[in-house]
Amino acid sequence: MSDHAPSAAGTAPEDALAAALSGDPGDPAGPAPGDAAAAARPRRSAATRAAILTAARDRFAADGYERATIRAIARDAGIDPSMVMRYYGNKAGLFAAASEIEVHAPDLTHHPREEAAARLVRHFLERWECDETFTAMMRVGVTNEAGAERMRGVFAEQIEPVLAAVCPVPEEAPTRAALVASQILGMALCRYVLHVPPAVGLSHDEVVAWLAPTIQRYLTAERP
Secondary structure, three states, X not given: OOOOOOOOOOHHHHHXXXXXXXXXXXXXXXXXXXXXXXXXXXHHHHHHHHHHHHHHXXXXXXXXXXXXXXXXXXXXXXXXXXXHHHHHOOHHHXXXXXXXXXXXXXXXXXXXXXXXXXXXXXXXXXXXXXOHXXXXXXXXXXXXXXXXXXXXXXXXXXXXXXXXXXXXXXXXXXXXXXXXXXXXXXXHHHHHHOOOHHHHHXXXXXXXXXXXXXHHHHHHOOOO
């Protein structure tokens, strides 16, 4: 089956078949008046989308972007492939949705400068452990270029400006940000993807105690 979005014409029968095969009751835009399933429909649609995104992250991580297929992702999610196309259009649209990450990086200028690194490390530990998207995208990022490019984009757009705000030498901000990433992403890889036992066994306080001094130097030291 093609990974490209179907044309607008002739999709209604496919949607009806997909709904029957997947257990999804129909158009997420809403039922006709009087439909007894109206209250359950948004909940089922949300569950279907969540299942698709989970399967997509796992499949992109395992096979890479080019080799992953809509059919395989649908099989992993336990639904008909046309449902994936219906919600996300094509593989590119699905990848964009599956790789959407909101870092919510803290504003380090609102705290004492010497606490910047500790706050940053603790923030990322909490984000990694409350949002499985981070771990999934780490796995995707180390297996294919599309995932790596997405991770680079997230870092440049959401993290680098936060770090630049506390950097004493503005022109060095990109280099310092890359050094910070080497520590934070390196720990994330060992702790959440590779499950290296000593890294997994460290408490949050221990991770902060080990990483923060080095990251603080990267952030605020005048020179190496």
